[in-house]
Amino acid sequence: MFGEKKKGKEIFKKTIDTLPVDVTAKLVGNTYISPLNKIGKTFLGEDAAGMLDISHENINDKSYLESVFEIDNYKDKRFEKYQNYLKDKLSQQFKHYGTNIDDIKGYYFGPNSKASQNMADDIYMQKYVKDNKEGFLNNNLKKTSVNFKTGNMYYAHHLADVIDYQFDSDGNLELIISDTNDFNENDENKLVRAGDIAMKKDWLKPKFVIKHAIIPKENLEKLWGKY
Secondary structure, three states: OHHHHHHHHHHHHHHHHHOOHHHHHHHHOOOOOHHHHHHHHHHOOHHHHHHHHOOOOOOOOHHHHOOEEEEOOOOOHHHHHHHHHHHHHHHHHOHHHOOOHHHOEEEEEOOOOHHHHHHHHOHHHHHHHHHOHHHHHOOOOOOOEEEOOOHHHHHHOOEEEEEEEEEOOOOOEEEEEEEEOOOOOOOOOHHHHHHHHHHHOOOOOOEEEEEEEEEOHHHHHHHHOOO
8 A cells, every 4th residue: 555655656746747837837726626636635645735725715625624713814813922923924925926915814723623733743843842842841942943854744834933832731732833835936846836836826825824733741751751
């Protein structure tokens, strides 16, 4: 089974590499349909496909938005604490699209959402938490960017920001993580370049996400030992 999936990924990558980038832009943009979402889930990961899906006006797979609510814009009073961060982030990330940041909608993924749980369980998130033990315990976190280097979360986020954290009464670590769905111009990755073209053509809509991920105390003890 795993061999078949690996072979399928290789075929998928080869197909993307041979297609003209403007054709790929249409596939991820204005001709994006449910079967393509399923293909994305299979070969890139469910969060990679989900983040692309919610970038469209019409979402194919609503299951990605379970335990999630929409945010009208960065000024939402429920997230007032993060307003300055969001304003700066959106201004920077969407500058080359000429987007009015007041019009950018977002999504809050609660701790029970599959996306937040996937993020908490990701090996690069686990490594980030392990490497920053002292920062979390001393409330002096220096490194606030998580680098997902491969796999599902790489295609979904690549880099994401830890904008808040706390320990709950049970000793679990709660993380508030944010990211945007912008694409780097002239990126070496053909899918990224295709996404950039699709967003410039307004086939994809600028969005931001806030994900509330929880690292259970028992997992922290495995990563840190007793604390």
